[in-house]
Amino acid sequence: MGYRFGRMLTAMLVALLVSVSWAEEPLQDPTAPPRTTTQSSVDGIDIPPLTLQEIINRLTSRSFDKKEAAIRQLAKQDNPRVVPLLNALMNRELVHNRKDDTIALGLKKDGQWELRDPESRQVIGQVDSRAARPVIINNRLRTVINNQLALAALNDPDSDIRYQAAGQLIGNDDPEMLAALAARRHQESRPRVAAQIDTALNIAALHSDDRTTRLDAIDALAGNLHPEVKNALNTRLLAADSSQETQALEKAIARIETRIETFQTADTVFFGLSLGSVLLLAAIGLAITFGVMGVINMAHGELIMLGAYTTYVVQQLLPSSHEWSLLIAVPAAFLVSAFVGVLIERFVIRFLYGRPLETLLATFGVSLILQQAVRVIFSPLNRTVITPEWMSGALEINPVFSLTYNRLYIIFFALAVFLALLTLLKKTRLGLQVRAVSQNRATARGLGIRSERVNALTFGLGSGIAGVAGVALAQLTNVGPNLGQSYIIDSFMVVVFGGVGNLWGTLTAAFSLGIANKLLEPMAGAVLAKIVVLVFIILFIQRKPRGLFPQRGRAAEE
Amino acid sequence: MSFSQSMKKLAAGVVASSAIAYSGAVMAADTIKVGVLHSLSGTMAISESTLKDTVLMMIEEQNKKGGIMGKKLEPVVVDPASNWPLFAEKTRELITKEDVDVIFGCWTSVSRKSVLPVVEELNGLLFYPVQYEGEESSKNVFYTGAAPNQQAIPAVDYLINDLGVERFVLAGTDYVYPRTTNKILEAYLKSKGVAEKDIMINYTPFGHSDWQSIVSEIKAFGSQGMKTAVVSTINGDANVPFYKELGNQGVSAEDIPVVAFSVGEEELSGIDTGPLVGHLAAWNYFQSVYNDNNEAFIDQWHAFTGDDKRVTNDPMEATYIGFNMWVKAVEKAKSTDTDKVADAMIGIQTPNLTGGTAVMNENHHLSKPVLIGEIQDDGQFAVVWETEGLVKGDAWSDFLPGSKDLVSDWTAPTRCGNYNTKTKSCGGASAE
Numbered sequence: 005m006g007y008r009f010g011r012m013l014t015a016m017l018v019a020l021l022v023s024v025s026w027a028e029e030p031l032q033d034p035t036a037p038p039r040t041t042t043q044s045s046v047d048g049i050d051i052p053p054l055t056l057q058e059i060i061n062r063l064t065s066r067s068f069d070k071k072e073a074a075i076r077q078l079a080k081q082d083n084p085r086v087v088p089l090l091n092a093l094m095n096r097e098l099v100h101n102r103k104d105d106t107i108a109l110g111l112k113k114d115g116q117w118e119l120r121d122p123e124s125r126q127v128i129g130q131v132d133s134r135a136a137r138p139v140i141i142n143n144r145l146r147t148v149i150n151n152q153l154a155l156a157a158l159n160d161p162d163s164d165i166r167y168q169a170a171g172q173l174i175g176n177d178d179p180e181m182l183a184a185l186a187a188r189r190h191q192e193s194r195p196r197v198a199a200q201i202d203t204a205l206n207i208a209a210l211h212s213d214d215r216t217t218r219l220d221a222i223d224a225l226a227g228n229l230h231p232e233v234k235n236a237l238n239t240r241l242l243a244a245d246s247s248q249e250t251q252a253l254e255k256a257i258a259r260i261e262t263r264i265e266t267f268q269t270a271d272t273v274f275f276g277l278s279l280g281s282v283l284l285l286a287a288i289g290l291a292i293t294f295g296v297m298g299v300i301n302m303a304h305g306e307l308i309m310l311g312a313y314t315t316y317v318v319q320q321l322l323p324s325s326h327e328w329s330l331l332i333a334v335p336a337a338f339l340v341s342a343f344v345g346v347l348i349e350r351f352v353i354r355f356l357y358g359r360p361l362e363t364l365l366a367t368f369g370v371s372l373i374l375q376q377a378v379r380v381i382f383s384p385l386n387r388t389v390i391t392p393e394w395m396s397g398a399l400e401i402n403p404v405f406s407l408t409y410n411r412l413y414i415i416f417f418a419l420a421v422f423l424a425l426l427t428l429l430k431k432t433r434l435g436l437q438v439r440a441v442s443q444n445r446a447t448a449r450g451l452g453i454r455s456e457r458v459n460a461l462t463f464g465l466g467s468g469i470a471g472v473a474g475v476a477l478a479q480l481t482n483v484g485p486n487l488g489q490s491y492i493i494d495s496f497m498v499v500v501f502g503g504v505g506n507l508w509g510t511l512t513a514a515f516s517l518g519i520a521n522k523l524l525e526p527m528a529g530a531v532l533a534k535i536v537v538l539v540f541i542i543l544f545i546q547r548k549p550r551g552l553f554p555q556r557g558r559a560a561e562e
Numbered sequence: 563m564s565f566s567q568s569m570k571k572l573a574a575g576v577v578a579s580s581a582i583a584y585s586g587a588v589m590a591a592d593t594i595k596v597g598v599l600h601s602l603s604g605t606m607a608i609s610e611s612t613l614k615d616t617v618l619m620m621i622e623e624q625n626k627k628g629g630i631m632g633k634k635l636e637p638v639v640v641d642p643a644s645n646w647p648l649f650a651e652k653t654r655e656l657i658t659k660e661d662v663d664v665i666f667g668c669w670t671s672v673s674r675k676s677v678l679p680v681v682e683e684l685n686g687l688l689f690y691p692v693q694y695e696g697e698e699s700s701k702n703v704f705y706t707g708a709a710p711n712q713q714a715i716p717a718v719d720y721l722i723n724d725l726g727v728e729r730f731v732l733a734g735t736d737y738v739y740p741r742t743t744n745k746i747l748e749a750y751l752k753s754k755g756v757a758e759k760d761i762m763i764n765y766t767p768f769g770h771s772d773w774q775s776i777v778s779e780i781k782a783f784g785s786q787g788m789k790t791a792v793v794s795t796i797n798g799d800a801n802v803p804f805y806k807e808l809g810n811q812g813v814s815a816e817d818i819p820v821v822a823f824s825v826g827e828e829e830l831s832g833i834d835t836g837p838l839v840g841h842l843a844a845w846n847y848f849q850s851v852y853n854d855n856n857e858a859f860i861d862q863w864h865a866f867t868g869d870d871k872r873v874t875n876d877p878m879e880a881t882y883i884g885f886n887m888w889v890k891a892v893e894k895a896k897s898t899d900t901d902k903v904a905d906a907m908i909g910i911q912t913p914n915l916t917g918g919t920a921v922m923n924e925n926h927h928l929s930k931p932v933l934i935g936e937i938q939d940d941g942q943f944a945v946v947w948e949t950e951g952l953v954k955g956d957a958w959s960d961f962l963p964g965s966k967d968l969v970s971d972w973t974a975p976t977r978c979g980n981y982n983t984k985t986k987s988c989g990g991a992s993a994e
Contacts, residue, residue, distance in 0.1 A: 068946070095939075096938065096939065096940075134852075134857065137852065138938075138944075140936075140944040140945070140946065141944075142840070142936055142944075142946040143725070143815050143816050143819060143840045143936065144725075146815075146816055146839075146840055147816045150816070231785040234785060234786075234787070235785065235786070235787040236787075238786070238787040239787055264782075268778075268782075271778055272775070275772075275774040275775050275778070278772075278774060279772050279774070282772070375603075376603060379603060379607060383611075384602070384603070384607035384608050384611050385608055385611075385612075385828070385831070386608060386799070386802065386831075388831070388833065388834065390834055391806070391834065396809070396810065396837075397810060397812075398810055398811060398812060400812075406811065406812070408774075408807075408810040408811060409810070410806075410810060411774070411810075480771060480772075480803060480806070481771040481802070481803050482771075482799045482802045482803070484608060484799065485607070486604075486605055486769070486799070490769050490771065522774070522775055525775045525776075526775055526779060529764065529765060529766075530764075530765070530766040530767060530770060530775075530776065531736050531765055531766065531767050534767065
């Protein structure tokens with residue numbers, strides 16, 4: 005292991021050392037594919053003007069080179085249908101009708117293709133689902149189409165669309181595209197879009213023959229975080245023809261790298277917080293059942309899994325409102341898991357209080373039963389939980405630092421659940437009773453608390469929260485029968501590390517373990533990082549068996 | 563009750579019981595038992611239960627045609643529950659207690675390795691339908707999935723030649739298949755002139771779900787001015803959060819394509835594939851391949867499962883080929899005796915589902931076409947590249963120092979799974 009670690013460190017150092025100067029070959033322009041059918045050859049064929057239909061019929065070819073030529077030619081046509089047709093091609097709505105070997109707009113309707121004329125959009129017929137197939141495009145064609153669409157979108161009235169279009173064209177050195185960018189730059193009023201266009205133009209200027217143009221471009225690009233910029237500067241560094249240019253390039257790259265490093269630290273912290281929030285969600289229910297009640301519940305993971313499946317079922321029941329079904333799923337998952345939790349408490353755990361080993365075995369059995377039940381009801385295959393639009397994508401702060409929305413929401417959600425639970429335990433009557441029973445059952449009963457009922461309710465509460473965690477985890481991981489197993493160990497780890505019976509301890513433990521894990525991961529790899537964290541916890545528990553925040557008072561002495 | 567009445571009853575009872583005994587004997591003599599050894603519970607149930615259904619469907623189909631040599635096929639399904647030692651126990655049970663003539667089973671390499679000594683000891687017959695790391699050839703096993711040279715190597719060739727990729731991230735789950743495959747790929751890439759610093763290797767535990775750091779590392783690795791691709795041997799479940807993270811962090815297939823060896827239609831049926839469009843997978847079969855054989859197979863599968871949303875995948879095709887080959891071999895050998903069938907298997911040809919013919923070679927591996935597909939937004943793959951003709955499965959990789967001199971040949975006179983062409987001798991059970 006030491007050897008591997010050492011090798012990784014060396015590899016990392018080597019990578020750091022050479023990263024400034026290692027681009028060995030000139031940058032390949034993503035739009036210029038390795039095996040190009042050049043545009044001139046297309047122009048050559050093109051003496052008689054072709055109709056739109058004739059051009060797109062060339063997409064029936066199996067060769068991607070021929071398809072590319074057809075797309076480039078299509079993009080050149082002065083016809084309002086060009087952009088919709090390119091979009092249709094991207095969305096697999098251009099289909100190859102096998103019967104008469106033509107291309108038409110196709111829409112799947114009741115297992116059949118409804119074919120429409122590409123130009124007039126008139127319905128021209130219906131064919132069996134196997135009689136027509138969408139035109140296959142690959143990544144290279146997708147880039148070509150995206151560039152053409154971006155070119156068309158460059159003069160769009162919406163500045164967001166212009167911004168994206170300019171971004172797509174960065175790194176492109178097609179003279180036609182550059183001319184369009186330069187023309188747009190003169191009219192552009194939005195600074196955001198203008199900056200994006202400047203980046204694109206400056207990268208292109210790095211290839212200029214004139215040294216001052218190049219030096220100006222290098223200066224302008226210094227500190228620019230767009231990934232293409234660093235690529236282009238590194239490439240240029242290999243071709244630099246004067247010490248002045250080399251120096252300017254090195255300075256510019258160094259500035260970019262310093263900025264990237266700063267943001268990478270921020271990135272790691274965010275990743276750590278995010279992992280911490282997942283740990284917190286998984287563990288917080290356990291902090292109640294294990295921490296407060298002292299029940300070792302091996303079925304805790306399966307209660308999380310039930311919550312995740314509830315999310316799935318809610319989405320199935322409300323097929324039209326995926327965007328908001330999560331809001332219904334949260335209370336539904338709470339109720340389902342809480343209900344199952346109360347059943348487990350009433351029928352299994354109740355008879356086993358004070359016998360931790362038997363509880364462990366019995367709840368482990370329950371966990372297997374729940375897993376297999378889900379396999380029988382939902383099949384062993386994973387279920388798709390749809391991520392709503394507002395949770396997809398990332399909040400892009402700059403090209404090297406972005407916060408993914410799903411993680412961001414889950415951090416807030418975990419904290420909200422934590423605060424709600426804390427309030428419940430500290431401010432409500434049930435909370436008071438729970439605390440009383442967990443501190444001293446006999447005295448609590450003596451004071452008239454129905455400890456049986458409180459036990460059931462507390463266990464239900466912990467289980468319900470596990471269910472709520474399941475809703476959040478369904479957005480991050482697979483919804484399948486094994487979902488629970490992957491979280492049960494982490495949950496126990498967090499609760500024990502934080503100090504049994506202490507919610508704040510759970511919070512601190514979850515976030516510190518999350519961040520520690522993420523700090524170690526780039527250095528040691530995911531497997532080793534996990535091992536290191538586990539070993540650390542084992543050593544820590546040896547020294548302080550009661551965790552970070554040991555419980556004080558009578559309960560602690562039991 | 564009169565005496566005669568009770569005598570009648572007794573007689574009827576005797577007749578009935580002897581009839582049952584007789585019919586039992588007829589059953590035993592007149593059926594061919596087929597063992598199905600796929601996990602129906604535990605981690606692997608997600609993948610393996612589909613293959614159990616595939617075998618049952620094939621058996622049903624064969625019985626409709628009248629069975630083999632006039633005998634009906636009788637499936638014996640056991641559940642090894644994703645528990646590797648249990649695989650060995652269940653195999654022993656199938657061969658000694660149930661007396662099956664053939665076993666279709668296993669998915670993970672570790673389960674196969676656990677079954678291997680048992681089938682060799684009891685001289686059973688196992689058909690293994692999943693792509694694997696190679697470096698094995700047993701007299702009692704037929705490998706109908708892809709060997710590394712039928713999946714990994716062509717895929718990397720495609721990346722280098724067609725996409726111009728110069729830097730590679732080899733990302734895998736931490737177990738035997740990814741580690742061996744990546745060892746082979748690393749050696750292969752170096753032989754192609756890719757420098758050590760342009761290869762990043764990363765392993766993650768089973769079911770890994772927090773991919774944030776790794777995806778961001780891949781992003782950084784890919785922003786060094788050279789075209790970068792990820793070669794993924796990430797297994798099963800862990801793929802879903804991996805692809806989700808790629809989508810969320812904005813890594814598109816146009817920037818950094820991911821080519822996967824363990825992601826098929828079944829795995830994608832658990833994800834919204836919108837953000838994944840354009841990422842690649844290399845297999846010997848895709849559901850989207852258009853030909854009559856495949857269409858018929860898909861229809862049959864939908865009818866059998868009663869669900870026309872169920873997808874088909876590569877290991878199902880491998881099961882299909884394996885089953886049909888076994889049927890042909892039994893008919894050719896006119897016996898279900900392991901040795902006779904194993905001899906008859908070599909050289910057997912059956913149609914595959916991609917419009918060609920599968921051939922069983924003397925090393926117990928198939929000749930198959932290699933296809934590369936891009937993920938589409940409907941969870942299917944569109945084929946963007948395929949090999950010309952068939953690629954012969956290679957039991958021992960030519961790119962590993964320990965195995966490059968080994969060949970497997972189960973025909974006379976060699977009859978050896980790991981024959982060393984240098985020392986001209988048959989080695990032990992395996993290399994290394």
